[in-house]
Amino acid sequence: MKKIAIDAMGGDNAPKAIVEGVNQALAEFSDIEIQLYGDKEAITKYLKAEKRVSIIHTAEKIASDDEPVKAVRKKKQASMVLGAQAVKDGKANAVISAGNTGALLAAGLFVVGRIKNIDRPGLMSSLPTVDGKGFNMLDLGANAENTAHHLHQYAILGSFYAKNVNGIANPRIGLLNNGTETTKGDPLRKETFELLAADDSLHFIGNVEARDLMDGVADVVVADGFTGNAVLKSIEGTALGIMRQLKSSIQAGGLRAKLGALLLKNSLYDMKNSLDYSGAGGAVLFGLKAPVVKCHGSSDAKSVYYTIKQVRTMLETNVVGQLVDEFSKKGDADD
Structure with missing residues (x-):
């Protein structure tokens, strides 16, 4: 089972769009479990799924105008930070947020951590042709x-x-x-x-x-x-x-x-x-020890659904695990 932590309070249309996207993904994919971090009362209002989903309540969130690094360090109970911490602790395999981009990058770097021998993870997205x-x-703004x-x-x-x-x-x-x-x-x-x-x-x-x-x-x-x-x-x-x-x-x-x-x-x-x-999914902070994916701030339910689908594929192909092995070999070759 693929366990995905989601910041339910991030983005312009949270939690409605986030939860509605989760409803669609749970109905479509039987091999995922979703952990929703945020205001339980606000989330429950839109949540239709009953199985393979849990709500971890927190009243704290990172605002769009918060200074990223400071917010991640001070707001330990923020929905985004708790989602990243779940990945670090092995309770989730990936984290998704439509919230403050800089804060998610900081949470990815300081909480989840970068892969050895990768100097700077890049923000990568799929764009239309x-x-x-x-x-x-990539890079689309991580650096x-x-x-x-x-x-x-x-x-x-x-x-x-x-x-x-x-x-x-x-x-x-x-x-x-x-x-x-x-x-x-x-x-x-x-x-x-x-x-x-x-x-x-x-x-x-x-x-x-x-x-x-x-x-x-x-x-x-x-x-x-x-x-x-x-x-x-x-x-x-x-x-x-x-x-x-x-x-x-x-x-x-x-x-x-x-x-x-x-x-x-x-x-x-x-x-x-x-x-x-919106159908391409979110932007991946690629180069970290687990998938950390940023939805567009104005994401609707469709975009959230496709981002979950994208993360599911990343977990299914174990692309991050393979990347860890690949760069471990590069590091050994350089030694």
Whole structure:
């Protein structure tokens, strides 16, 4: 049985969206147990499932404007911290939260702990492509500054995840840069390029540009945390903007526009689904001793359900356990 701890009080729509997503996941998967951390009365109002779910009551939570490290250290009974502690104590196999991103990163690092020989875990998420296959990208903001060595490790982490979770035998690794030429980029990008090109264990395809990401140019895209976070928010904002503009144009276009939309209904739904990142699950803080996954702050029940599904797959494939073994071997080889 896969035991998943969930911060029921994190996010804009908590606990309603969190618990409704849990209801869906428990109905779909018979091999998971959910531990909900938070206000018992508020959680019970929405909880339909009766089996394989438990509520661990706490009135304390970490707010979105709390200073991350300070909050994790001082609010020991916060729902997010208790969930991470359950993983550390072996009572849960993974933790999910839609709450304060910085606090979850801090809880992951200080409570769950990073894997030996991984310098800085990266925040990784699956992003949409026009063909529906998607791609993984990291770092998306766990670290504002990175070295070429960190980015090299992100490529290894991303490739490992793509092989074991996404089932891609030989994932294409791209380095996000301001041009595809080998000579492009600042010193960080140039040094990273050399490291990735020299690593025979990676299928490195070279530099990739942001404008090509949604065309599926690579299976894994490597970036420093600052750049990756900016690109992530640009993609999310652009996708939402396109759908809003399309809807507004149809509504303002009169009968002809509405009839056209009706005829194109299936195609429009396909377009919406291809741009919808909620079905991809959450962002994984990859490089820790257990799955620590961040849902979007505005997650609805659907997004929570898919994040639980994602974590279930991670536990089923034992991707973190395999990663621990892999980096233990790397450490032994370097000694």
